[in-house]
Amino acid sequence: MTPMIDIVFQLLIFFLTTARLADLSRIRLDLPEEPGERRTATERAGLVVNVDADGSIVVGQATISFDELESMAVEVLRQASDGALPQPLIRADRNADASVLNEVLRRLQRSGFLAVRIGTMPLVSMLPTRAPHGGAPR
Amino acid sequence: MKFGRRDDRRRQGVVLSMSSMIDCTFLLLAFFLFTTAATRPEDRLTPNLAIDRDRERGSGSDFQPQVVEVFRSEDGPRFRLGTRLFADKPSLAAALRELPRDPGLFVRVEGSVNVAFAAAAVQAARDAGFDTVTYVPASP
Numbered sequence A: 001m002t003p004m005i006d007i008v009f010q011l012l013i014f015f016l017t018t019a020r021l022a023d024l025s026r027i028r029l030d031l032p033e034e035p036g037e038r039r040t041a042t043e044r045a046g047l048v049v050n051v052d053a054d055g056s057i058v059v060g061q062a063t064i065s066f067d068e069l070e071s072m073a074v075e076v077l078r079q080a081s082d083g084a085l086p087q088p089l090i091r092a093d094r095n096a097d098a099s100v101l102n103e104v105l106r107r108l109q110r111s112g113f114l115a116v117r118i119g120t121m122p123l124v125s126m127l128p129t130r131a132p133h134g135g136a137p138r
Numbered sequence B: 001m002k003f004g005r006r007d008d009r010r011r012q013g014v015v016l017s018m019s020s021m022i023d024c025t026f027l028l029l030a031f032f033l034f035t036t037a038a039t040r041p042e043d044r045l046t047p048n049l050a051i052d053r054d055r056e057r058g059s060g061s062d063f064q065p066q067v068v069e070v071f072r073s074e075d076g077p078r079f080r081l082g083t084r085l086f087a088d089k090p091s092l093a094a095a096l097r098e099l100p101r102d103p104g105l106f107v108r109v110e111g112s113v114n115v116a117f118a119a120a121a122v123q124a125a126r127d128a129g130f131d132t133v134t135y136v137p138a139s140p
Helices: A002-018 A066-079 A098-111 B003-013 B018-035 B052-060 B089-096 B115-127
Strands: A048-051 A057-059 A062-064 A089-092 A117-120 B043-045 B067-073 B076-081 B084-086 B105-109 B133-137
Touching: A002 B018, A048 A098, A057 A066, A062 A066, A066 A098, A089 A098, A098 B105, A098 B115, A098 B133, A117 B115, B043 B115, B067 B115, B076 B089, B076 B115, B084 B089, B089 B115, B105 B115, B115 B133
Parallel strands: A048 A089, A089 A117, B067 B105, B105 B133
Antiparallel strands: A048 A057, A057 A062, A117 B043, B067 B076, B076 B084
């Protein structure tokens, strides 16, 4: 029994330490394959705006319009009481038209946001453990 | 002296049932196996926001704003820095490294390109060492 219990515990510890529970605010997208800024500090998620490849805007699980996004952004800013201006996270599919991203950013800027975070997905070769290279659209 | 024997007697009285512990362990293992989402790690770029007219107003300042334009030419998406055109991110980043960092950089993106190229321009600016990168959505 002892070796089996050992293995089971090892597996359990592995899954406990590597588990990333599904985040419902993030839909499955092909984000731009860029290394990003490689910041290690965790940030509060706040408003997460997903832009699908076909240009639809998804917040949470709902597809919303630009006007709804703007009113949502105003509400998020109103509720930000700790003084620090939140930075919404824009997760835009790399194949989506930049016109949609531009309009999203224009609405957020109009709502009062001064900066945003644009989600990227580093390739394995871009991760900090290895030398960063490549990945740029050509 | 009978130190050892006294402890042995106590141990004999304790019966630890392995079955329930294994059950719990397997249940936990199954839970984490089923709820684990295989997600790739994500990072982010954090540009400031500006709209076109802000950049135009900026012409009254002492320095000429440094602007990278991302647009679609007949040959495909291109990056423009002044009069120079670049087809890929590494060459753009190399050109940006020659610029002064203090004034920051504006990245103006036309709607006709893909998001990948907008992100590539911001990434090139970061790779070149610009701390202040401002994203300017082009007018529709």
